[in-house]
Amino acid sequence: xxxxxxxxxxxxxxxxxxxxxxxxxxxxxxxxxxxxxxxxxxxxxxxxxxxxxxxxxxxxxxxxxxxxxxxxxxxxxxxxxxxxxxxxxxxxxxxxxxxxxxxxxxxxxxxxxxxxxxxxxxxxxxxxxxxxxxxxxxxxxxxxxxxxxxxxxxxxxxxxxxxxxxxxxxxxxxxxxxxxxxxxxxxxxxxxxxxxxxxxxxxxxxxxxxxxxxxxxxxxxxxxxxxxxxxxx
Amino acid sequence: xxxxxxxxxxxxxxxxxxxxxxxxxxxxxxxxxxxxxxxxxxxxxxxxxxxxxxxxxxxxxxxxxxxxxxxxxxxxxxxxxxxxxxxxxxxxxxxxxxxxxxxxxxxxxxxxxxxxxxxxxxxxxxxxxxxxxxxxxxxxxxxxxxxxxxxxxxxxxxxxxxxxxxxxxxxxxxxxxxxxxxxxxxxxxxxxxxxxxxxxxxxxxxxxxxxxxxxxxxxxxxxxxxxxxxxxxxxxxxxxxxxxxxxxxxxxxxxxxxxxxxxxxxxxxxxxxxxxxxxxxxxxxxxxxxxxxxxxxxxxxxxxxxxxxxxxxxxxxxxxxxxxxxxxxxxxxxxxxxxxxxxxxxxxxxxxxxxxxxxxxxxxxxxxxxxxxxxxxxxxxxxxxxxxxxxxxxxxxxxxxxxxxxxxxxxxxxxxxxxxxxxxxxxxxxxxxxxxxxxxxxxxxxxxxxxxxxxxxxxxxxxxxxxxxxxxxxxxxxxxxxxxxxxxxxxxxxxxxxxxxxxxxxxxxxxxxxxxxxxxxxxxxxxxxxxxxxxxxxxxxxxxxxxxxxxxxxxxxxxxxxxxxxxxxxxxxxxxxxxxxxxxxxxxxxxxxxxxxxxxxxxxxxxxxxxxxxxxxxxxxxxxxxxxxxxxxx
Numbered sequence: 001x002x003x004x005x006x007x008x009x010x011x012x013x014x015x016x017x018x019x020x021x022x023x024x025x026x027x028x029x030x031x032x033x034x035x036x037x038x039x040x041x042x043x044x045x046x047x048x049x050x051x052x053x054x055x056x057x058x059x060x061x062x063x064x065x066x067x068x069x070x071x072x073x074x075x076x077x078x079x080x081x082x083x084x085x086x087x088x089x090x091x092x093x094x095x096x097x098x099x100x101x102x103x104x105x106x107x108x109x110x111x112x113x114x115x116x117x118x119x120x121x122x123x124x125x126x127x128x129x130x131x132x133x134x135x136x137x138x139x140x141x142x143x144x145x146x147x148x149x150x151x152x153x154x155x156x157x158x159x160x161x162x163x164x165x166x167x168x169x170x171x172x173x174x175x176x177x178x179x180x181x182x183x184x185x186x187x188x189x190x191x192x193x194x195x196x197x198x199x200x201x202x203x204x205x206x207x208x209x210x211x212x213x214x215x216x217x218x219x220x221x222x223x224x225x226x227x228x229x230x231x232x233x
Numbered sequence: 234x235x236x237x238x239x240x241x242x243x244x245x246x247x248x249x250x251x252x253x254x255x256x257x258x259x260x261x262x263x264x265x266x267x268x269x270x271x272x273x274x275x276x277x278x279x280x281x282x283x284x285x286x287x288x289x290x291x292x293x294x295x296x297x298x299x300x301x302x303x304x305x306x307x308x309x310x311x312x313x314x315x316x317x318x319x320x321x322x323x324x325x326x327x328x329x330x331x332x333x334x335x336x337x338x339x340x341x342x343x344x345x346x347x348x349x350x351x352x353x354x355x356x357x358x359x360x361x362x363x364x365x366x367x368x369x370x371x372x373x374x375x376x377x378x379x380x381x382x383x384x385x386x387x388x389x390x391x392x393x394x395x396x397x398x399x400x401x402x403x404x405x406x407x408x409x410x411x412x413x414x415x416x417x418x419x420x421x422x423x424x425x426x427x428x429x430x431x432x433x434x435x436x437x438x439x440x441x442x443x444x445x446x447x448x449x450x451x452x453x454x455x456x457x458x459x460x461x462x463x464x465x466x467x468x469x470x471x472x473x474x475x476x477x478x479x480x481x482x483x484x485x486x487x488x489x490x491x492x493x494x495x496x497x498x499x500x501x502x503x504x505x506x507x508x509x510x511x512x513x514x515x516x517x518x519x520x521x522x523x524x525x526x527x528x529x530x531x532x533x534x535x536x537x538x539x540x541x542x543x544x545x546x547x548x549x550x551x552x553x554x555x556x557x558x559x560x561x562x563x564x565x566x567x568x569x570x571x572x573x574x575x576x577x578x579x580x581x582x583x584x585x586x587x588x589x590x591x592x593x594x595x596x597x598x599x600x601x602x603x604x605x606x607x608x609x610x611x612x613x614x615x616x617x618x619x620x621x622x623x624x625x626x627x628x629x630x631x632x633x634x635x636x637x638x639x640x641x642x643x644x645x646x647x648x649x650x651x652x653x654x655x656x657x658x659x660x661x662x663x664x665x666x667x668x669x670x671x672x673x674x675x676x677x678x679x680x681x682x683x684x685x686x687x688x689x690x691x692x693x694x695x696x697x698x699x700x701x702x703x704x705x706x707x708x709x710x711x712x713x714x715x716x717x718x719x720x721x722x723x724x725x726x727x728x729x730x731x732x733x734x735x736x737x738x739x740x741x742x743x744x745x746x747x748x749x750x751x752x753x754x755x756x757x758x759x760x761x762x763x764x765x766x767x768x769x770x771x772x773x774x775x776x777x778x779x780x781x782x783x784x785x786x787x788x789x790x791x792x793x794x795x796x797x798x799x800x801x802x803x804x805x806x807x808x809x810x811x812x813x814x815x816x817x818x819x820x821x822x823x824x825x826x827x828x829x830x831x832x833x834x835x836x837x838x839x840x841x842x843x844x845x846x847x848x849x850x851x852x853x854x855x856x857x858x859x860x861x862x863x864x865x866x867x
Binding site: 090221 | 467783837844863
């Protein structure tokens with residue numbers, strides 16, 4: 001069969017003409033960043049565990065953009081310009097999020113017009129104060145204070161406090177190579193809590209570990225943590 | 234001239250064809266669609282419709298779906314594509330959900346059309362109606378187990394194209410109303426359902442009096458335990474009662490559960506009993522799921538039939554791989570966590586003995602010895618090293634343990650190597666593994682035995698298996714009765730029911746009423762009903778899921794302590810690997826030793842969050858119907 005080259009040329013022309021049409025949106029460029037804070041102090045949580053939801057109304061059905069906070073309580077989203085509402089769903093996070101009278105999470109209205117930084121104010125049940133974590137002699141030692149922030153009728157007890165050690169920077173109940181905990185009832189002095197954990201053999205060998213302290217509040221799922229520290233020994 | 238005749242003939246033929254009326258010519262009954270009138274014109278046709286509805290029942294962790302069975306740290310999924318089950322840290326909020334209102338609508342339509350059909354006899358009609366209602370109640374029960382209260386739609390709804398959908402938007406019912414509905418339906422349809430006289434093996438595949446009562450007993454028990462144990466997790470509830478049941482309703486539900494179970498136990502709704510046909514108790518236990526002919530244990534099953542198109546490949550997925558009918562299998566590897574939980578014959582809990590008091594390994598001359606003297610359900614549920622399937626011994630051992638304590642192994646099934654200090658090749662690892670990260674080998678050191686079909690061809694892709702999946706069975710009814718009695722303070726009755734199940738498993742020393750505790754109830758269900766789709770829903774209704782799967786890693790020391798405690802952590806599936814001791818001249822040369830291993834693929838730790846107690850209802854559903862409230866803690 002003879003190939004008619006003019007057809008191929010025409011086909012190429014048609015395809016290229018069809019592609020001329022702009023068929024895609026630009027990716028969102030406005031960034032929304034910030035962190036969880038209590039009176040200016042960052043709230044540390046578990047990696048990929050505490051979610052927040054962004055809603056944008058006016059486009060028919062409503063569904064949330066769900067994201068999670070990083071370990072140090074920071075978050076960042078790339079969004080289109082417009083008005084968003086942000087909530088932390090009920091029962092999430094080691095803190096109290098503002099609620100409406102009906103018990104639904106109260107929303108923060110965010111007007112995106114270019115990038116912005118927005119810290120989210122929350123009230124943690126407890127805070128770990130002045131954590132001092134050091135490593136020596138194959139052990140990780142920690143010394144810290146626990147401050148009870150919520151003291152009203154909704155106050156909650158400490159279930160336990162645990163020192164976590166891991167070989168990577170992700171340190172939590174699920175990600176650790178060593179941990180030592182103490183039950184809430186066994187803590188005698190909230191102003192002087194001491195925990196230490198033995199560093200196990202690490203394969204392949206490394207001369208540093210990451211550690212932080214996590215506090216489990218009774219009846220609350222997510223732990224509140226102290227900042228991660230890198231310990232070289 | 235001739236042409237005129239031809240033309241006339243043609244005109245005549247055409248005009249005769251045109252004599253047919255337009256309506257006759259155009260209105261042709263479609264041959265591919267059965268009309269409603271036809272479908273409900275005789276019992277055989279109704280049965281065809283009903284058959285489709287039976288087929289669409291939703292189950293969890295069935296023989297059609299091996300990997301939902303392999304979850305929850307009760308086993309290790311030995312297929313690399315499913316290794317994420319042990320690498321993730323928990324479950325998505327949407328997991329396990331079901332929202333098939335299309336099915337509910339068809340059930341409702343079926344009931345409505347059955348009602349107005351005129352060509353069926355009254356007894357037929359009543360029976361079909363009862364079956365439809367049974368299926369509807371059972372599906373609502375399945376939804377409630379996963380989602381709590383859902384809109385209870387009992388008539389087919391239709392849209393009038395007005396653009397308004399408000400009247401089609403139903404709010405969620407209370408969780409207690411859902412259970413009440415299931416219980417009430419079971420009560421109402423019981424009279425119209427047949428009694429399973431166990432004359433035909435397939436009778437249990439359709440709704441019977443026994444099935445209705447078993448459903449009622451289970452539903453009432455679930456409601457009772459949610460009412461009672463929900464009090465310990467007040468955050469898992471909604472103010473409107475869509476999730477959570479008030480604690481003061483517990484006693485009434487438990488009473489109902491016990492009464493329903495007693496009806497089955499007393500024999501008034503069918504000839505049910507424990508399956509006790511084989512002398513070997515482990516064989517007997519595994520035969521419950523294999524024996525299709527006159528199985529007194531089966532109350533309601535999903536049946537399969539060879540060469541009918543409705544078959545399943547469970548045996549092919551999970552058979553011991555070495556020498557199997559297809560070069561695959563071995564997917565579900567029960568974990569050591571699960572294996573060690575089986576009691577010793579004196580009713581005590583103990584880890585599998587692998588070291589003596591001073592920490593030295595114990596040398597066994599037979600591979601199966603460390604598992605001896607335990608609950609027969611262990612060997613009936615789990616394919617232990619040193620046992621056989623289809624007449625062929627499984628070959629599960631990880632390698633040689635040398636005199637200096639090091640391990641000499643290979644990285645391929647049945648690999649041959651030269652051992653140090655010897656000449657000549659020899660096999661250094663079992664053909665069934667275990668080999669880390671090698672799929673289809675027994676990576677936990679065990680294979681699954683439950684539901685494995687010993688029939689020839691069951692493990693080949695061209696044949697598959699026709700073993701039924703038992704949804705409700707007699708032993709569960711006994712355990713339901715035991716739990717309800719225990720919760721009502723009737724420990725003596727509870728012990729009586731539980732001891733029947735235990736005696737069948739070789740635990741012949743009866744438990745005294747004082748020994749029946751919550752831990753015992755939890756353990757008994759885990760041992761008896763493992764891999765039957767109960768573990769998730771049981772842990773949910775007792776509100777211990779967040780304690781058992783708490784997201785913390787497990788240490789080997791923790792693994793072997795507190796066995797038999799209901800809230801024992803169970804977040805990572807551990808393995809028990811067998812080694813052949815190699816030390817020529819030593820008395821123990823050639824004997825077996827065991828070691829506890831965490832398979833290297835296990836990097837996650839199951840974390841059951843409060844938001845997992847009730848599966849999420851999708852954003853699309855809630856956007857379509859704003860009356861649907863969101864699940865708690867999500």
